[in-house]
Amino acid sequence: MIYTVTFNPSLDYIVWVPKLTDGATNRSEAQALYPGGKGINVSIMLSNLGYASKALGFSAGFTGREIERLLEENGCDAEFIPLHQGNSRINIKIKSAQETEINAPGPHIPSEALNELFQRLDACGPEDILVLAGSIPKSLPSDIYEQIMLRLRGHKTRIVVDATGDLLKNALKYHPFLVKPNAAELEELYGIRCDTMDKIKQGAMRVRQDGALNVLVSLGKDGALLIDQHGRLHTSPAPSGTLVNSVGSGDSMVAGFLAGYLKEQDYAVAFRMGIAAGSATAFQEWLATKAQVLKEYQALKEYQPLKEYQPLKEYQPLQTPSQTSPEFPG
Ligand SMILES: Nc1ncnc2c1ncn2[C@@H]1O[C@H](COP(=O)(O)OP(=O)(O)O)[C@@H](O)[C@H]1O
Ligand SMILES: O=P(O)(O)OC[C@H]1O[C@](O)(COP(=O)(O)O)[C@@H](O)[C@@H]1O
Structure with missing residues (x-):
């Protein structure tokens, strides 16, 4: 369970x-x-x-x-x-x-x-x-x-921790199966700047060194980065679409990652399902349906990793999405 x-x-x-105007009476349209x-x-x-x-x-x-x-x-x-x-x-x-x-x-x-x-x-x-x-x-x-x-x-028990600051920091030594900070949370965790992909990778590596097995860093519309349990780096842009409401995107990503992992025991699939679920939710008013998630999962295969999202030398080279995306059975 x-x-x-x-x-x-x-x-x-x-x-x-x-x-929205600060200091004025604003009226909502919905x-x-x-x-x-x-x-x-x-x-x-x-x-x-x-x-x-x-x-x-x-x-x-x-x-x-x-x-x-x-x-x-x-x-x-x-x-x-x-x-x-x-x-x-x-x-x-x-x-x-x-x-x-x-x-x-x-x-x-x-x-x-x-x-x-x-x-x-x-x-x-x-x-x-x-x-x-x-x-x-x-x-x-x-x-x-x-x-x-x-x-x-x-x-x-495999434990996932999605939290910020000391709540997350204190949990790392007990080797959580997965943590999912965003870039701002990574900055807060170590008091570092995460304004380039390289710094984000370094930050994620540090979280892994501190004990987390899988470190998934979400980057909003820019996609995500994963250093998996085997030390492999996965990076991907997010599918493009119209942002409707990103509340719940991070949580959808955690759920998508777990669903992909449980289905295939494969971190490339888990990573892609995580991004697909996060983005599918960002494109809806609320949390996405399975059909909406699978649509983004398929769309991700069309994308090539961004140039700046290259793996560090010590990690296994990143394959293109089309090579690393087995079908996620519907
Ligand atoms: N504007 C967006 N366009 C496309 N995908 C998005 C957008 N915002 C969020 N996502 C997707 O949702 C995931 C989690 O979003 P993010 O905002 O990084 O999480 P959190 O809400 O935890 O800060 C991203 O990695 C991305 O896949
Ligand atoms: O517990 P916190 O950190 O205050 O966050 C709670 C908020 O985050 C959400 O769970 C959404 O989180 P994400 O956008 O990161 O997925 C909201 O439903 C809720 O209002």
Whole structure:
């Protein structure tokens, strides 16, 4: 089973404001409300791609109830631990000339609720995959993902960590199966500049040296870079298309990577499925369907790697997408 954990589920309130003016009354031309939070999005996208998962997390107040209702409506198997104070957060996403996000801190999680989660996770075994994704409420320590990984040491569960700063840094020594920082998160992790492909590669190598097995760096419309478990470098531009809403693209990428890996046990396929899922979501109002993801997966075969995306000498040379893209069976 694949388990996802979202410490901080959200209702994502997306507003389209053609011309956003600071300090003025702006009026939106459209709005939408979706369940959100990184683990939740991974679970929904996995389900879209035909993989069952259980979404674990915490839910509080009327917003928490609405998140659970929306998950049920979307066929997502969720088991949330109720919090008896506060409300699950509402994150605001403003779509204008640029995308602006305001993510709230989330309600306090008391130690009894936390222990309940820990006990559920104790059942994870070698066949399971656990995705720890997203931010945590301020009241939790920044080693909470590390605590879970330490507790599960010996269970041989493959653990994916999609987080930022200390939350990610502290988890690396427990050898997560996959981490997926974007370039800004890589910069934050080591206090380095990641403004060239070479620096991004160096940063990704450092994450691998610090313990992660697979390091997937997402680069928005510029595509992604993967250093896989065998030390091979994969790079690819993203398929081109019209950006509609990139919220959830990173989470879709994690789900696509896992789906591709589970299907073929091949990191080239996993990488390509990750990009396809991320981009397919960026081109929709919300998370993409399987048909939309497979369309981008096929389209990626038409692309050649960008010139600047060449592998480092010590890694196996990158093949062109057409050589490295076995069919992803639909
Ligand atoms: N504007 C875009 N055009 C095409 N693909 C995109 C776009 N934005 C995101 N993607 C796809 O989604 C993936 C994850 O997006 P990214 O923005 O890097 O993640 P995150 O939301 O975690 O920062 C990218 O690697 C790319 O494949
Ligand atoms: O937990 P965080 O870091 O505040 O992020 C939560 C937000 O990220 C999302 O999960 C989307 O993440 P990505 O765009 O990186 O895929 C939203 O649904 C949610 O509002």
